[in-house]
Amino acid sequence: MKDDVTPTPSVKRHKPFDRNGRRIKIGDYVRIVGVPNLSGMSPDSIAECLPAFEYLVGKYKRITAFDEYGCAEFGFRMQHPNGKRGRHFVWIEPFLLHVPQPRSNATSKRHSRRLL
Secondary structure, three states: OOOOOOOOOOOOOOOOOOOOOOOOOOOOEEEEEOOOOOOOHHHHHHHHHHHHHHHOOOOEOOEEEEEOOOEEHHHHHEEOOOOOOOEEEEEEOOOHOOOOOOOOOOHHHHHHHHHO
């Protein structure tokens, strides 16, 4: 029996494009803009996973890999309600990600003048 996981034929692989159609790749910093649909998980699994996904919404993280379904992998540390910090890994569909637009030179200059 094989130990590796292969996608089932009925599951389509996500293309590497964010919610606005911008290409994403390993190493890109992206903003997480939504929580994946967890309805196929057991209530215990949802209770365990949902806080991690909710923690990520609105944050910028770097894509560390893509899985066999085309979901982006993120690794991060998160403080638990019990006060301990834990390391987590999650996989998120590309349509729940946003690649920020690069800042133009004019915007950067204007911003740096305000800081002086």
